[in-house]
Amino acid sequence: MSEYIIKNGHVFDPVQGIKGDKKDIAIKDGKIADKVSSAAKVIDAAGKTVMAGAVEIHAHIAGPKVNLGRIYRPEDKLFSCTPTKGMERMGGGASIPTTFKTGYEYAKMGYTTAMEAAMPPLFSRHVHEEIRDTPIIDEAAFPVFGNNWFVLEYLKNQEIENTAAYCAWLLKATKGYAIKVVNPGGTEAWGWGLNCLTVNDPVPYFDITPAEIIRGLIEANEYLGLPHSMHIHPNNLGNPGCYETTLDTLKLAEGYKAKNKFGREQVLHLTHTQFHSYGGTNWGDFESKAKEVTDYVNANKNITIDTGNVTLDETTTMTADGPFEHHLTGLNHLKWANVDVELETAAGVVPYIYSPNISVCAIQWAIGLEIPLLMKDPMRCYITTDHPNAGPFTRYPRVIKWLMSAKARETQINAFKHKDKVLSQTAIGTMDREISLYELAQMTRAGPAKSLGLSGMCGGLAPGMDADVAVYNFNPEKPVANPDDIEKAFSRCAAVFKSGVQVVSNGDIVSNGNKRTLWVNVKVKDNPQVTRDIKEKFIKYYSMTQNNYEALGHHFIPNPYALEVDAT
Amino acid sequence: METVTITLKNAPALYLEADTISPDAFAGKTAAKIAELPVFEGNVPSTLGKYFEVSGDAGATAADTKIIVKGDVKKVKYIGFKMTAGELVIEKTADQYVGAWMKGGKILARGDVGAFAATAMKGGELVVEGNAGNYLGAAYRGDWRGMSGGKILVKGNAGSDIGMYMLGGEIVVNGNADVHVMTHAEGGKTIIKGNAASKLGGQMVDGTIIIFGSIEVMMPGFKPNGEVELEVDGTKAKFAHFIGDMGERHKKKKGVVVYGNLYKKI
Ligand SMILES: [Zn+2]
Numbered sequence: 096m097s098e099y100i101i102k103n104g105h106v107f108d109p110v111q112g113i114k115g116d117k118k119d120i121a122i123k124d125g126k127i128a129d130k131v132s133s134a135a136k137v138i139d140a141a142g143k144t145v146m147a148g149a150v151e152i153h154a155h156i157a158g159p160k161v162n163l164g165r166i167y168r169p170e171d172k173l174f175s176c177t178p179t180k181g182m183e184r185m186g187g188g189a190s191i192p193t194t195f196k197t198g199y200e201y202a203k204m205g206y207t208t209a210m211e212a213a214m215p216p217l218f219s220r221h222v223h224e225e226i227r228d229t230p231i232i233d234e235a236a237f238p239v240f241g242n243n244w245f246v247l248e249y250l251k252n253q254e255i256e257n258t259a260a261y262c263a264w265l266l267k268a269t270k271g272y273a274i275k276v277v278n279p280g281g282t283e284a285w286g287w288g289l290n291c292l293t294v295n296d297p298v299p300y301f302d303i304t305p306a307e308i309i310r311g312l313i314e315a316n317e318y319l320g321l322p323h324s325m326h327i328h329p330n331n332l333g334n335p336g337c338y339e340t341t342l343d344t345l346k347l348a349e350g351y352k353a354k355n356k357f358g359r360e361q362v363l364h365l366t367h368t369q370f371h372s373y374g375g376t377n378w379g380d381f382e383s384k385a386k387e388v389t390d391y392v393n394a395n396k397n398i399t400i401d402t403g404n405v406t407l408d409e410t411t412t413m414t415a416d417g418p419f420e421h422h423l424t425g426l427n428h429l430k431w432a433n434v435d436v437e438l439e440t441a442a443g444v445v446p447y448i449y450s451p452n453i454s455v456c457a458i459q460w461a462i463g464l465e466i467p468l469l470m471k472d473p474m475r476c477y478i479t480t481d482h483p484n485a486g487p488f489t490r491y492p493r494v495i496k497w498l499m500s501a502k503a504r505e506t507q508i509n510a511f512k513h514k515d516k517v518l519s520q521t522a523i524g525t526m527d528r529e530i531s532l533y534e535l536a537q538m539t540r541a542g543p544a545k546s547l548g549l550s551g552m553c554g555g556l557a558p559g560m561d562a563d564v565a566v567y568n569f570n571p572e573k574p575v576a577n578p579d580d581i582e583k584a585f586s587r588c589a590a591v592f593k594s595g596v597q598v599v600s601n602g603d604i605v606s607n608g609n610k611r612t613l614w615v616n617v618k619v620k621d622n623p624q625v626t627r628d629i630k631e632k633f634i635k636y637y638s639m640t641q642n643n644y645e646a647l648g649h650h651f652i653p654n655p656y657a658l659e660v661d662a663t
Numbered sequence: 664m665e666t667v668t669i670t671l672k673n674a675p676a677l678y679l680e681a682d683t684i685s686p687d688a689f690a691g692k693t694a695a696k697i698a699e700l701p702v703f704e705g706n707v708p709s710t711l712g713k714y715f716e717v718s719g720d721a722g723a724t725a726a727d728t729k730i731i732v733k734g735d736v737k738k739v740k741y742i743g744f745k746m747t748a749g750e751l752v753i754e755k756t757a758d759q760y761v762g763a764w765m766k767g768g769k770i771l772a773r774g775d776v777g778a779f780a781a782t783a784m785k786g787g788e789l790v791v792e793g794n795a796g797n798y799l800g801a802a803y804r805g806d807w808r809g810m811s812g813g814k815i816l817v818k819g820n821a822g823s824d825i826g827m828y829m830l831g832g833e834i835v836v837n838g839n840a841d842v843h844v845m846t847h848a849e850g851g852k853t854i855i856k857g858n859a860a861s862k863l864g865g866q867m868v869d870g871t872i873i874i875f876g877s878i879e880v881m882m883p884g885f886k887p888n889g890e891v892e893l894e895v896d897g898t899k900a901k902f903a904h905f906i907g908d909m910g911e912r913h914k915k916k917k918g919v920v921v922y923g924n925l926y927k928k929i
Contacts, residue, residue: 229710427914429807634724 098123098131100593101564104140105571107532108147109474109541110555114533115571120145121564125595129558138590142570146536147209147556148207148563148593153326153366153401154482155413156197157211157236159218160442162410163432164191164483168446171411182604190410190483198230198610200489202598205565205588208343208544208553208613211236212326212366212481213277213415215436216243217637217644219269223651226612231598233553235258235613238269238327239415241276241308242283244636245440245628247301250311259315260622262660264629267646270614270652273323273547274316277415278617279308281330282441285418292331294343305330309347313362319662320355320619322548324399326364332419335375338384341365345391348398357548357658360396364546367403367481368392369463375520378455383421383521385465393471399546400470401479404463405456406486407507409448414484417441436519438636449486454513454520459485461523464497464504468528473537474545491539496578502580532571549613549659562595609654616657664729664750665722667697669715671734677705678758679714679779682741684732686725686749686768693720714739725749725768732757736867738752740777743770744789754765756768765813779823780844784832786813797822797841800834810834810851823860826853829870835896848923854895865925866911873902875928893926902926 106118109641121131155161165171168191176187177196186196199211214222214236226234240246240262249258262274280298281291287299293305309327316325331340348363365371374384392398412423417433420443424431432444449456463485470476478495478535482488496503508524512515517526530538544554553561569584587602598608646652665687681701682688690698698712701733711717715734722728726748736742743751743762749769751762756774763782768790772780778796781789781801795817801824802809820838827843829851829901839857846862848870859877865882873895885907893902906922913920 167805169804170802173803173806178708 097140097595098128098135099595099597100135101132101138101140101590103146103568104143104145104566106145106556107536108556109533109537110147110550110557110560113556118145118440119161119435120564121591122564122595125247125562127556127560127562127564133319138566140566141518142572143589144532144567144569144571144584145556146205146565146567147540147554148591149205149539150543150547150549151201151206151209151479152477152547152555153212154209154488155212155484156209156482156488157194157229157234158214158222159434160213160215160413160415160444162221162225163195163442164413166205167242167430167444168411168433169632173329177305179410180603182606190408191486192487194225194228195230197254199454199604202231202591202604202608203587203602204489204491204585204591205591207563207565207591207593208233208549210272210547211277212236213442214238214269214271215262215415215442216265216269216271217439217639219271219392221484222650223270223612223646227651227653231465231593231604231606231610232469233593233611233613235272236270237273237275237279237323238271239275239440240265240312241279241327242281242415242440246308247280247298247303247314250307251303253303253311255314255624257622258311259318259627259662260619260625262315263319263617263619264625266615266617270612270646270655272613272615273321274312274325275441276309276312276325276327278328278332278419279305280331282303282415282417285421285441286435286492290418292334293340293590294330294347296330306343306347306642309344313348313351313642317351317354317362319619320660321615321617322355322357322658322660323546324353324359324361324364326366328366328414328416329371330521332370332414332416333373333380333423335373335377337373338388341368341371341388342391344393345395345398348395351397351406353397355548358545358550359548360395360398361475361546362397363399364399365392366400367479367485368400368466369403369405369459369485370481372462372466381455381458381520383458383462383465385462385469386522387471388544389466391470392475396475398464399477401477401481401543402463403481403485405449405459406424406480406493407449407451407460407492408486408490409446409457410483410486411444412447413442413444413483415440415442417443418562419443423447437630437638451507451510452512454512455514455517457511458520460507461517461521464523465523465526467498467530468526469539473534474542476538477543477546478538490580495585496532496582497534499535499581500578501527501577503581504588506578508603560593564590564592566590577628583652611654611656612652613656613658614652617658617660617662619662666729666731667694667717667719667721668718668731668733669697669711671714671736671739672716673714674735675714675738675774679704679739680741681711681739682744683711684730684739684742685744685749686721686728686730686751687746689721689730690725690728690749694718697721698724709920722749746770746804756793762787765789765927770900775819781810781815782812783808784810784813788813789815791815791817791819791845791890794819794838795821795836797824798827799825800829800832801825803804807847807860811849816868820857826851829853831897839876845870845923864907864923864925867908867910868913869921871926873925873926878927881905882907886911889929891926901929
């Protein structure tokens with residue numbers, strides 16, 4: 096494999112504590128190396144910023160729900176198609192890009208690893224086919240567990256060992272990565288036309304509460320010692336006053352400690368925190384509770400979060416929180432699609448326009464930025480847009496601009512139609528913190544990699560780690576003349592390496608790399624009861640056989656990378 | 664105003680996507696520069712000059728530019744795409760998307776126009792002397808934002824699904840219209856001087872449909888609401904008034920529920 100040396104760049108690497116020093120980064124055999132031979136190809140990074148490849152911890156980029164969005168929103172591709180160019184195949188879509196465009200866009204912004212945040216287990220084969228067709232970036236998918244009949248039945252009887260054995264089986268069957276929970280119990284309740292809006296609302300028929308599901312899955316996660324923690328989209332998303340449900344959810348993690356060999360420290364990851372930090376009793380007195388939520392997270396080290404920044408775009412919301420999407424279509428009257436996934440989950444899709452002229456949208460924008468600005472430890476707070484729910488991931492450079500420049504935030508605040516409302520219902524106008532490049536590397540590289548249990552592999556530039564490297568046309572020694580220059584610099588990398596292969600040069604794709612599918616292979620003790628239960632459910636309830644369920648083989652996962660866990 | 668005449672000399676084998684035939688794209692360019700404007704034949708990038716003879720230079724702005732399109736352009740799409748000002752005359756029948764997303768200026772089509780003419784039109788004027796195809800003044804596939812302003816006059820007949828998701832502006836069809844008129848509309852007005860087929864105003868939230876001729880099948884979601892005397896396009900007559908679509912949600916204006924209106928000449 097070729098050798099490279101990236102010379103004289105300003106390196107930001109939280110893994111080694113490097114804060115902008117001029118350093119050379121050597122690449123050999125796909126890994127970061129101490130040194131390379133004189134034959135190494137030189138990349139001149141003088142006056143540029145060098146970081147590890149960024150790690151996406153939560154996005155909806157592959158699978159049936161994403162594809163449903165693509166199918167029923169042809170207008171999303173209108174005027175957003177790019178023809179074939181060099182290495183690049185044609186692509187299209189603004190909020191729900193095609194698989195090819197997804198891979199290219201992430202790579203051009205310096206992202207080299209991404210997590211698909213909600214895989215319906217029954218459709219894991221579809222998820223993996225799309226992951227396979229997304230070039231360059233390493234990907235993994237989180238199967239959803241929070242409304243799964245097996246889980247509800249085992250946890251009703253507090254059978255942690257059986258829950259864990261089932262989770263281990265499902266991760267293997269679907270080639271999944273982590274335990275994802277979406278509106279625990281609420282999506283199942285939706286089957287009865289109901290919902291769970293607090294952690295104590297009982298789930299119909301199963302007679303279990305969201306609190307019991309959440310605690311049980313944290314325990315199962317730590318029983319197994321998975322690389323990532325239980326990853327949760329709590330109950331009551333997006334409603335005024337929902338922050339109380341969020342705090343109730345976070346408190347369920349009290350007393351639990353992470354048990355794993357991957358260096359992960361949290362037991363609960365709270366996703367798209369913006370959607371869960373709302374106060375008020377209606378859309379009129381709607382206000383930010385970012386401080387209350389981040390105060391709690393700051394004080395409790397066993398929690399990590401991501402932001403879910405609203406980018407003020409027209410986008411497509413999609414979630415396994417079926418009842419929420421029904422609620423949303425009632426608010427905006429735009430088209431709605433809903434899917435039930437047999438024993439496991441559901442999904443809904445509704446287009447949404449976050450208009451700067453609507454006060455609620457402007458307040459959501461502010462809350463999304465308050466959260467990272469209030470977080471004391473950037474290693475525990477990661478930038479996301481919950482793509483495409485709060486905005487497309489292609490807007491990360493703009494979110495970075497807002498975080499790195501108080502002036503850019505001020506410009507946006509002044510452009511809002513209801514500026515006064517934004518200032519009275521949030522604290523964004525009082526915040527002057529500007530995220531540094533080092534903190535940005537924590538929030539987009541080292542932090543998410545650690546939370547995912549990948550800190551030995553990616554998110555840093557220490558010798559031995561995967562050679563995922565991004566070089567930005569951004570000179571940290573020069574004052575920023577115009578905040579838009581930040582957005583421009585982070586939109587298109589000067590160079591990107593993925594596992595030692597140069598995939599981007601001057602903003603253009605130059606290789607499709609060697610994309611991998613990450614998954615977690617857990618060995619557990621033989622559990623005849625769970626094996627029998629699985630067999631029985633397929634015979635009695637599932638519309639397909641177990642043999643047609645599992646995602647196996649080269650067709651679905653051509654280049655797998657398994658993280659081995661021994662829980663026997 | 665400067666006039667640029669483009670005449671088809673080499674007919675494309677595949678459909679030609681010529682979204683650069685507009686006063687906005689031509690403005691400030693010489694005939695030679697206009698010939699270099701990009702087009703697609705199928706999926707192959709090409710130039711306007713490969714297919715058209717270009718004569719005359721454009722004006723400095725779109726408003727100062729008039730384009731005359733000559734020759735058989737029935738395989739040319741997107742003429743007048745996104746135009747904001749100026750004039751465009753199409754001498755013969757053109758294919759789909761004539762005047763799509765247009766915001767201003769005037770298009771005169773002397774022949775027929777294909778489907779999706781004036782898609783999501785925001786302003787300006789489209790006059791079709793022949794017939795219009797399906798989805799005239801409608802929203803783009805999947806979109807809920809149809810024609811919101813401007814005026815369309817079709818002297819012949821119109822196809823199906825005209826004014827789908829219409830929000831504003833006016834469509835006048837002197838002849839007949841096929842099924843589906845102003846489906847899902849939330850505003851605007853469609854006048855059909857001839858006959859209409861069926862499914863008029865399905866899921867209509869707001870807006871107005873006026874029919875001078877017959878309606879083959881009336882929508883069950885429309886309710887009789889008496890008779891009114893109206894003056895439409897200079898003609899005074901008595902119309903039966905219907906409101907609907909009763910199966911759809913409706914907004915309130917000053918406490919009063921607003922329905923879609925359908926008037927049929929008695
Ligand atoms: Zn999500």
